[in-house]
Amino acid sequence: MNTSIGIHQFMPDKVWKWKILEHKIAHILSLHDYQEIRLSVLQDYHVIHQGITALMQEDEALTATQAIVNLSQPNGDLSLLTLRPEGTISVLHHTASIIKDRDVHRFYYLGPMFRKEEHEAPSEFHQLGVELLGSDSVMSENEVISLAMKILQGLGLRDARLELNSFGCSSCRPAYVSDMKTYLQKHENVLCEHCFNTLYTNPFADTHCTDSKCTAIIDKGPKIMDYLCPRCKQNFSKVKKVQANLAHQYTVKPSLFKNFAYYNETVFDLVLSSNGGVQVVGGGGRYDYLSQMITGKNIPAVGFLSEYRQHL
Numbered sequence: 593m594n595t596s597i598g599i600h601q602f603m604p605d606k607v608w609k610w611k612i613l614e615h616k617i618a619h620i621l622s623l624h625d626y627q628e629i630r631l632s633v634l635q636d637y638h639v640i641h642q643g644i645t646a647l648m649q650e651d652e653a654l655t656a657t658q659a660i661v662n663l664s665q666p667n668g669d670l671s672l673l674t675l676r677p678e679g680t681i682s683v684l685h686h687t688a689s690i691i692k693d694r695d696v697h698r699f700y701y702l703g704p705m706f707r708k709e710e711h712e713a714p715s716e717f718h719q720l721g722v723e724l725l726g727s728d729s730v731m732s733e734n735e736v737i738s739l740a741m742k743i744l745q746g747l748g749l750r751d752a753r754l755e756l757n758s759f760g761c762s763s764c765r766p767a768y769v770s771d772m773k774t775y776l777q778k779h780e781n782v783l784c785e786h787c788f789n790t791l792y793t794n795p796f797a798d799t800h801c802t803d804s805k806c807t808a809i810i811d812k813g814p815k816i817m818d819y820l821c822p823r824c825k826q827n828f829s830k831v832k833k834v835q836a837n838l839a840h841q842y843t844v845k846p847s848l849f850k851n852f853a854y855y856n857e858t859v860f861d862l863v864l865s866s867n868g869g870v871q872v873v874g875g876g877g878r879y880d881y882l883s884q885m886i887t888g889k890n891i892p893a894v895g896f897l898s899e900y901r902q903h904l
């Protein structure tokens with residue numbers, strides 16, 4: 593049942609479907625040594641706020657923090673608790689508290705998350721998050737991508753495909769960002785304000801703009817693939833090679849953007865064909881710099897998320 597404020601309750605006629613889904617996912621993940629973490633639905637406002645502002649650029653962070661659903665007392669006082677908007681921040685804090693040199697941890701979590709879009713009531717959606725922490729080897733990208741494909745195939749989505757891109761690393765990315773900013777400034781009078789501001793803040797963002805003038809300019813702009821350093825280039829071709837060997841269908845999509853600037857190197861979307869179009873059912877990538885910003889500990893990581901917004 594959907595209530596008017598976008599929260600869900602599931603009655604027995606729907607619960608059995610959730611149980612099958614959860615059981616299949618848990619089975620595949622446990623075969624690959626991923627351990628479940630059950631995060632509290634209530635989170636410390638300061639921890640989430642600090643995490644989100646650390647991992648995004650200023651404007652993006654403002655939008656993201658406005659999307660957090662905070663609890664308030666009937667008299668209007670805000671409490672210091674917030675409804676869980678995502679899981680990565682808590683997983684990184686947990687891992688930072690237990691990790692030792694060369695440890696690799698494999699975790700996943702599953703359950704409701706809450707966010708609030710501008711001018712809309714809070715809404716609940718269900719998210720699966722899978723994270724491999726402590727390895728900077730390109731094989732960990734391949735492990736997580738392959739696992740994501742295995743889960744989709746295990747759920748009967750046999751035509752699932754991959755879209756791949758690389759966001760480069762801290763040594764090759766700055767030249768791209770700088771050239772992109774110069775390019776955007778040159779075309780500022782043609783681009784809509786939203787595209788210019790969004791991309792100037794984060795050149796990897798998806799602006800969701802459908803104005804053909806904007807898309808034409810963005811398409812002709814600098815491409816990160818032309819800026820990758822030898823190491824990033826080599827890692828990206830290893831990802832493609834392993835995925836091809838596993839018979840996973842993929843396309844390299846230079847326009848695959850993420851609205852979180854924290855990803856580096858491999859990023860991917862999991863897509864299905866639907867009604868002549870494409871439906872993105874999940875995605876993720878490597879995020880080696882995020883833990884340092886949030887926990888102060890350097891933990892290379894790669895993960896993926898899959899969200900479900902309607903009820904089954």
Ligand SMILES: [Zn+2]
Nearest residue numbers: 761764821824
């Ligand atoms: Zn690089």
Ligand SMILES: [Zn+2]
Nearest residue numbers: 784787801806
């Ligand atoms: Zn635009």
